[in-house]
Amino acid sequence: MTPETEPIAILAVDDEPGVLALVRRCLDDERVTLTEAASGRDALAHLVNGAALDLLITDLRMPEMEGDELARQVRCQDPDLKVLYLTSHADRLFEAKPLLWAEEAYLDKPFSREGLREAVALLLFGRTTL
Amino acid sequence: MMPPILDPDRARHDFKNQLAIIRGFSEILIEETPVGDPRRRDLEEIHTAAVTALALIGRMYPDV
Numbered sequence: 001m002t003p004e005t006e007p008i009a010i011l012a013v014d015d016e017p018g019v020l021a022l023v024r025r026c027l028d029d030e031r032v033t034l035t036e037a038a039s040g041r042d043a044l045a046h047l048v049n050g051a052a053l054d055l056l057i058t059d060l061r062m063p064e065m066e067g068d069e070l071a072r073q074v075r076c077q078d079p080d081l082k083v084l085y086l087t088s089h090a091d092r093l094f095e096a097k098p099l100l101w102a103e104e105a106y107l108d109k110p111f112s113r114e115g116l117r118e119a120v121a122l123l124l125f126g127r128t129t130l
Numbered sequence: 131m132m133p134p135i136l137d138p139d140r141a142r143h144d145f146k147n148q149l150a151i152i153r154g155f156s157e158i159l160i161e162e163t164p165v166g167d168p169r170r171r172d173l174e175e176i177h178t179a180a181v182t183a184l185a186l187i188g189r190m191y192p193d194v
Contacts (some may be wrong), residue, residue: 016147016148018148019147019153021151022151025154026158062194109146109147110150111154112157113154113158120141
């Protein structure tokens with residue numbers, strides 16, 4: 001299976017249903033299996049079931065558990081997991097995490113379809129197209 | 131009635147989220163609507179309004 005045909009498993013987490021719907025629309029691709037969660041707790045519950053994951057896309061600011069804390073907890077199970085933070089406040093991300101890991105990136109809200117697809121492709125494959 | 135949002139940082143975040151959804155979907159629909167389709171101009175108006183409102187947020191909450 002080549003990188004161009006390999007299935008991609010993504011977990012998207014945001015407490016705003018409209019943002020999840022937009023992510024789903026942007027990543028509408030037969031290779032992508034997108035699972036959605038409305039909170040950090042929902043996301044962790046999904047991962048307890050042992051689902052394999054290539055990428056976590058998470059809002060940074062969420063009630064109960066913020067995105068960087070979710071990523072930290074998920075990494076305890078899967079240290080190599082790639083993470084894309086969606087944020088309307090990049091300053092907050094860098095207050096919480098002065099340095100991003102090599103497997104991490106962030107994308108400012110509002111984002112375009114091309115912007116999201118490019119960020120996902122860069123993180124997963126090191127190229128600009130999915 | 132929902133409680134008022136008193137935290138300006140939260141207000142900015144939540145308001146920006148909604149406009150990001152409007153901007154994102156309208157952008158996709160413009161891309162998928164052929165040039166010459168009369169609905170395209172309507173979609174462009176929605177998109178422009180969302181972009182303008184996002185810029186207004188930056189002016190309303192310059193310090194957060």
